[in-house]
Amino acid sequence: MSLATKYPKEVKQILSKYPPEHKRSAVMPLLYLAQREEGYLTKTAMQEVAKIVDITETDVAAIVGFYTLYHDKKEGKYRMQVCTDLPCALRGADQFMENLCANLGIKVGETTEDGLITLEAVMCLAACDKAPVFQTQGPDGIKYHENMTVDRTMELIAALKNAGGEAK
Amino acid sequence: MAHILLRHRDIPDIHRLEVYKKNGGFAAFKNAVTNMKPAEVTDVVKNSGLRGRGGAGFPTGLKWSFIDNKNWPHYVVANADESEPGTFKDREIMEGNPFQFLEGVAIASYAVSANVAYVYLRGEFWQLAEFLDEKIAEMEEAGYLGKNLFGTDYSLKLYTHLGAGAYICGEETALLESIEGKRGQPRVRPPFPPSYGLYGKPTIVNNVETLTNVPLILANGAEWYKNMGTPDSAGVKIFSLSGRVRKPGNYELPFGTTFRELIFTHGGGVQDSRKVKAIMPAGASSSLILVDDEKVLDTPMDYASVRTLGADLGSASVIVVDETVSMDWLVNKTVHFFRHESCGKCTPCREGTYWMSHLTERIHDGRATKADVDLLLIVAKQMQGKCLCALGEFSTMAVVTGIERFRNDFEKVVKA
Numbered sequence: 001m002s003l004a005t006k007y008p009k010e011v012k013q014i015l016s017k018y019p020p021e022h023k024r025s026a027v028m029p030l031l032y033l034a035q036r037e038e039g040y041l042t043k044t045a046m047q048e049v050a051k052i053v054d055i056t057e058t059d060v061a062a063i064v065g066f067y068t069l070y071h072d073k074k075e076g077k078y079r080m081q082v083c084t085d086l087p088c089a090l091r092g093a094d095q096f097m098e099n100l101c102a103n104l105g106i107k108v109g110e111t112t113e114d115g116l117i118t119l120e121a122v123m124c125l126a127a128c129d130k131a132p133v134f135q136t137q138g139p140d141g142i143k144y145h146e147n148m149t150v151d152r153t154m155e156l157i158a159a160l161k162n163a164g165g166e167a168k
Numbered sequence: 169m170a171h172i173l174l175r176h177r178d179i180p181d182i183h184r185l186e187v188y189k190k191n192g193g194f195a196a197f198k199n200a201v202t203n204m205k206p207a208e209v210t211d212v213v214k215n216s217g218l219r220g221r222g223g224a225g226f227p228t229g230l231k232w233s234f235i236d237n238k239n240w241p242h243y244v245v246a247n248a249d250e251s252e253p254g255t256f257k258d259r260e261i262m263e264g265n266p267f268q269f270l271e272g273v274a275i276a277s278y279a280v281s282a283n284v285a286y287v288y289l290r291g292e293f294w295q296l297a298e299f300l301d302e303k304i305a306e307m308e309e310a311g312y313l314g315k316n317l318f319g320t321d322y323s324l325k326l327y328t329h330l331g332a333g334a335y336i337c338g339e340e341t342a343l344l345e346s347i348e349g350k351r352g353q354p355r356v357r358p359p360f361p362p363s364y365g366l367y368g369k370p371t372i373v374n375n376v377e378t379l380t381n382v383p384l385i386l387a388n389g390a391e392w393y394k395n396m397g398t399p400d401s402a403g404v405k406i407f408s409l410s411g412r413v414r415k416p417g418n419y420e421l422p423f424g425t426t427f428r429e430l431i432f433t434h435g436g437g438v439q440d441s442r443k444v445k446a447i448m449p450a451g452a453s454s455s456l457i458l459v460d461d462e463k464v465l466d467t468p469m470d471y472a473s474v475r476t477l478g479a480d481l482g483s484a485s486v487i488v489v490d491e492t493v494s495m496d497w498l499v500n501k502t503v504h505f506f507r508h509e510s511c512g513k514c515t516p517c518r519e520g521t522y523w524m525s526h527l528t529e530r531i532h533d534g535r536a537t538k539a540d541v542d543l544l545l546i547v548a549k550q551m552q553g554k555c556l557c558a559l560g561e562f563s564t565m566a567v568v569t570g571i572e573r574f575r576n577d578f579e580k581v582v583k584a
Contacts, residue, residue, distance in 0.1 A: 087253050129418070
C-alpha cells in the first residue's frame, strides 16, 4: 500500500512544516515514515517519496546513501547500534562490544539467526558519560540504552523477542 | 551557585509549562515582544558578551546584527545536532529544561524578525524530538507561539526537523542543506547564513546552549551576565566531562574554572587514581593538551587561556586521557571517526582522512615504520587550511599534536 493512502495524516502533517514552494524539505521525515514498518526502504517507497516531494529517484537515493539512519537493505528487525567512539572506548565500549558479540554468537555487522538483531558499531551518540551505550532502531523508532552491561542487554533482547514474536 | 542553564537540577518539574512559568518563564519573551524593538533585544545580547557555544565562540549578538534586512523572510535555526564525540550537554538541556531553550529560540526569532524557526535535531534524538513537539504544542496552546502574540502583530511558528546520522550536519551550512532536503554538505562561504541561509534567505543559526542563555540575559540584564566568567569569555558554560574520570557528566561552571577543579572537585578525579596524561578540551576535534606538568591543570578554562596551551576550548567537551592510554590508539580512533564522517565534497578532507586512517591503522597494528609516522604528520599538515569546512581541519588536530607532543607513543609501536 502506498504511503499516501496508508499515512495520509502523517504525510500532510510533515508537508505542513515547510513552505509549499520548498516541499523537498519533507524528504527526510517522509523517508523515516516509509522506513517505519519494514526497517528499510524499498525501491517503490523511494519512488513514492520522490513523487510526493517532486524530486528525482536519484536525488532520493543520494539522500538515503548519505545518511546513516536510512537503510536500503533488509536486516534484523532491530538494529543495535553500539557507540565505539573515543569517549565511549575510554570507558570500555570496545570490551562491551566484544563480549556482546561472544554472547550473541555474531560479529559486528551480522544479524542473529532469528532475524531479530543486527549488531552495528556506530559513531558518537552524545551519551559519552553513560557508556557503554547503544541505540535500537526498530519499528517503534530510535531508543537509547545507557550504562549497559552485557547481562542487561541480553535481557532487553529477550524482552524484544517476547514483545514482537519471532521476526522474519 | 544555582544553575542558569541546567535549572532542572535545582527546580523539579521545570519541564512542565506551569512550573516554568511560575519560575519567571516566558516573561522575557513577552517583555521583548511587547516593550522592545528587535534591535534593542539584539543590543542586550551583544552587550552581555555571550559567545556561541557550539564551538566557534562567535559573539552571538553580533551575529544577529548581521541579518540582512533587505531580503525576506528571515529564519532562525537552532542547531541541536550535537555530534561531537565528547559532547552531551544540549541533550540534557532539552530534556531537562526544554522551555528555557524554546523561549531562547523565540526571543532570537523576534530579535531578527523571523516568523518561522526550526530546531534541527540529530536523527538519534528521535524521542527527544517527539518530546519537544509536545512542548511546542503546549506553548501554542498557552499563547506563547502562534499568531498575533500578546496582542501584537508578531507571529511565530516553531518546528522540529530530524537529521539522520551525519556529524557534518552540525556545520551550519550543511545543516541548512539538510533541512532543504539535500545531502548535508557544507556550502562555500561567504555568503554566510545571515545573508544567505535557509532557502537562500537570511538565517541565524545558533547552538542550543547559546539560545538557552538568552531568556535569563534578557530577564536579568547584560551586566548581570557579563559579571560572570572572564572578560574574554562572559557567563557560564556547560562542560561535558568524559573519559577516564570517576564521575563523568555535565557540569555548569563559570568560564575561567580550572581544569583541576572540573576534573578533581566535580569529576571525582581520575579512575584508579592514575595520572592525567592528556586533555582534549573540545572533543575529538581537539588538539591534545600535554599534561607533563601539574601546573597545566591549573589553567583556567576560557577561550584565551586554553589557547596558551596550544588548543581551543571549542564546545568544552573535556575528554580526560590517563597515563595508560597510548596516543597511537587514540589517534586511530579519532581519525576513523572523521574518515567516516567526511562528507566527500572537498578533496583534501575526503582523501586526507582516508589516507590518514590507513596510516593510523598500520601504525597501531605494529605494521608501520618510523617513516610512516612522518608521512602521517605530512598528510595531516598538508590538509590544514585547505578544506572547505572545519571538519577536515579538525581531523588533523589530534594527529598533529599527538605526534608532536607524544612522539614516543608512536615510535614504540613501529618496526625498527
